[in-house]
Amino acid sequence: MTARSESAAKTKERLLDAALTLFSQQGYAATGIRDILQEAGVTQPTLYHHFADKASLLQALIERHYGESQEQLAGIVASEETISGKLSAFALTSFEYCNRDPRVPRLMFQTYFGPTVPEIDGVLDKLTEKRFRLVVRLMEDAITAGELSPSDPEFLALSFCSMVDQPLNLFSRKARPKRYLTAELAHAIVYLFLGGAK
Amino acid sequence: MTARSESAAKTKERLLDAALTLFSQQGYAATGIRDILQEAGVTQPTLYHHFADKASLLQALIERHYGESQEQLAGIVASEETISGKLSAFALTSFEYCNRDPRVPRLMFQTYFGPTVPEIDGVLDKLTEKRFRLVVRLMEDAITAGELSPSDPEFLALSFCSMVDQPLNLFSRKARPKRYLTAELAHAIVYLFLGGAK
DNA sequence: AATTTCCTATACCGATCGGTATACTCGCAG
DNA sequence: CTGCGAGTATACCGATCGGTATAGGAAATT
Structure with a gap:
């Protein structure tokens, strides 16, 4: 329950961190989901595994x-x-x-x-x-x-x-x-x- | 030189006024050119006749x-x-x-x-x-x-x-x-x- | 060893974006 | 009366948007 959910939490954190960087720089509307994916080094289904939407x-x-x-x-x-x-x-x-x-x-x-x-x-x-x-x-x-x-x-x-x-x-x-x-x-x-x- | 360029100026003004209303309400990025056209009651080629771009x-x-x-x-x-x-x-x-x-x-x-x-x-x-x-x-x-x-x-x-x-x-x-x-x-x-x- | 969780890869969806092209109408100005 | 400027109507372009679908792989839990 620890080892795998730990890495999952890390991925979620990377997503949040990437979103924070891009949202704060370009604004919410101007930031595409694909920008966030690239910044976080993660694929699209992964994002929607952790978050419902943008x-x-x-x-x-x-x-x-x-x-x-x-x-x-x-x-x-x-x-x-x-x-x-x-x-x-x-x-x-x-x-x-x-x-x-x-x-x-x-x-x-x-x-x-x-x-x-x-x-x-x-x-x-x-x-x-x-x-x-x-x-x-x-x-x-x-x-x-x-x-x-x-x-x-x-x-x-x-x-x-x-x-x-x-x-x-x-x-x-x-x-x-x-x-x-x-x-x-x-x-x-x-x-x-x-x-x-x- | 007066009668037609006067109505042209009026149209330009309508476009600017519509843009002001929408930009200030929704922001620049979130406002589509088509929103402005509808608000101003004008078609797309007309906009690009008066302005180079958004x-x-x-x-x-x-x-x-x-x-x-x-x-x-x-x-x-x-x-x-x-x-x-x-x-x-x-x-x-x-x-x-x-x-x-x-x-x-x-x-x-x-x-x-x-x-x-x-x-x-x-x-x-x-x-x-x-x-x-x-x-x-x-x-x-x-x-x-x-x-x-x-x-x-x-x-x-x-x-x-x-x-x-x-x-x-x-x-x-x-x-x-x-x-x-x-x-x-x-x-x-x-x-x-x-x-x-x- | 089997299964579940987390994740990748890739392709696709319909909608909307800014901007352009074409063709046509109307009215004033020369 | 002819030409041009202002405008409409409509259709289209390529790109990008948020979001979904499908299939499969690696690793840890059981």
Whole structure:
């Protein structure tokens, strides 16, 4: 039950990895199933042995990567005390996640902002909403604790997420200098968000 | 020279409008030429009488809409005195532009953030870079004028643009409440950017 | 040793893609 | 009145798409 199912899992992994590479580079619609097969070194019936169709590949990628990063993020943020610490942890973790494998956020942004993929619609929305709600709650707590001036928590969360995500998006899209998503940038964002530019 | 070339221009316009609608809804790759023909109520040879190929349609759309909005923006921003006024004008103009016809920014964002369209690559980058540089220069001036604390102008510009563009992007993507991209939101963004959340 | 699981190889399906070709109509302009 | 520009109608091209069918091989489990 171990030796053969192990190699089967490896093949499945190769397929997912190839799909991640190609989807993130060219987009879902522009990537043909045959491209994936070639990249993975596998034949067509094999793919359909592991996945129902092309859309299942994308769905599997999204659920795996986004789900695990989500839990990590919530845990790390919760372990901080101050609003400044929480926001820094949020930005840092997001940056590290992108530096580890830029293909993942690139696929996420491309799928989220790019043309609708009808087969997936809603899945990604639910996950991004969850991440956004995490930040909203964070802002609410900080306001009631007196750490932030009273104002709309959703507006604050949207603004902060924008400041974090746009660099992420830009970085994952094109080849940027190695040290772009640094801890310094993360802290600068938090500092600007809390203190303003004036 | 007027009567027939006038109706010809009208047909060309119908094609561009149909392409704008469909490209912005489904994305460039997912939109077939035959979809555009049906939407415009025109036959295939007619399209190829006005445009060389599918890519020329997208290129024409981008250059027209982005170019004209760009000039407008630069003029309006220049007519303001303070940094606060300039930033507000920037945000407001961007919002108004989106409220007027959400298809345009939606196409822009989708093309910019979505999967690469090889035929267009570079065109959109040049235009977004131009808009970004406008804001960078604005920040530089404000810093030398003592209106902003000294810090990296590119970082400030990126952060501010993120705060403005993300709502734009979200609004153009899905049906939001009518009054979402309001003057109040624009001012709130500028206020937050300048003064911080603390 | 027999059987099942995982996989290859190859060929095919109908549909759709972007783009072209041909032939014909109509109305304004010279 | 003649020619040309704008347009329709229709049919076709080769290529590629996602997905299926069939047949068989190698290896591990039983």
